[in-house]
Amino acid sequence: DVKVTQSSRYLVKRTGEKVFLECVQDMDHENMFWYRQDPGLGLRLIYFSYDVKMKEKGDIPEGYSVSREKKERFSLILESASTNQTSMYLCASSRQVAYQPQHFGDGTRLSIL
Amino acid sequence: AQTVTQSQPEMSVQEAETVTLSCTYDTSESDYYLFWYKQPPSRQMILVIRQEAYKQQNATENRFSVNFQKAAKSFSLKISDSQLGDAAMYFCAYRSWTGNQFYFGTGTSLTVIP
Numbered sequence: 719d720v721k722v723t724q725s726s727r728y729l730v731k732r733t734g735e736k737v738f739l740e741c742v743q744d745m746d747h748e749n750m751f752w753y754r755q756d757p758g759l760g761l762r763l764i765y766f767s768y769d770v771k772m773k774e775k776g777d778i779p780e781g782y783s784v785s786r787e788k789k790e791r792f793s794l795i796l797e798s799a800s801t802n803q804t805s806m807y808l809c810a811s812s813r814q815v816a817y818q819p820q821h822f823g824d825g826t827r828l829s830i831l
Numbered sequence: 832a833q834t835v836t837q838s839q840p841e842m843s844v845q846e847a848e849t850v851t852l853s854c855t856y857d858t859s860e861s862d863y864y865l866f867w868y869k870q871p872p873s874r875q876m877i878l879v880i881r882q883e884a885y886k887q888q889n890a891t892e893n894r895f896s897v898n899f900q901k902a903a904k905s906f907s908l909k910i911s912d913s914q915l916g917d918a919a920m921y922f923c924a925y926r927s928w929t930g931n932q933f934y935f936g937t938g939t940s941l942t943v944i945p
Contacts, residue, residue: 749931751933753935758840758937759937760837760922760935760936760937760938761922761935763932763933766931766932768931776932808876810933812931812933814931816863816864816926816927816928816929816930817864817881817883819866819868819878819881820866820878820924820933821878822868822875822876822877823875824874824875825875
């Protein structure tokens with residue numbers, strides 16, 4: 719089975735801090751994704767990466783950056799955390815073959831105080 | 832970008848009964864893939880079922896089946912013999928045949944009443 723591991727289930731940070739969310743997958747997937755999940759808004763794509771060192775902006779990239787130095791690891795960075803970034807963050811990975819689904823991590827519930 | 836609409840924010844069903852969750856999408860593409868995902872409370876999102884647009888036959892996975900109407904751009908999920916463990920948020924998702932992105936609906940929260 720595919721395993722997507724997010725480094726923290728719960729995280730509390732302060733406004734202005736630089737925050738790192740880490741995600742690792744063990745199935746050699748080309749694609750990796752970061753989503754934000756808020757009630758009533760579903761999943762909104764922040765960034766995705768289709769290869770090492772490659773990234774593309776999703777629907778809500780403002781205030782975020784990403785890093786993919788190795789194929790298995792995809793990091794989401796909040797450059798200067800703000801309270802409106804309090805949310806559930808989901809990491810996912812997939813093969814580039816179109817019929818393949820995404821596989822998700824457990825999510826990180828991030829609170830910015 | 833493709834849009835995916837789930838018009839039922841909340842649904843409920845009696846245990847052992849059948850429920851249908853609706854999903855519509857907007858696309859100009861002819862080849863694509865559709866997925867239903869389940870997210871139980873505080874648990875990982877998992878794939879329930881998928882459908883290839885080029886297949887006319889509706890996908891089935893045990894108690895879960897879809898009603899795929901390509902012309903109407905509709906992709907509903909039917910859960911038969913509902914169980915307490917089916918209680919979850921359900922998301923419909925679209926993936927282009929050529930692209931890497933997935934497009935998700937806003938989700939339907941399903942409650943199963945004992």
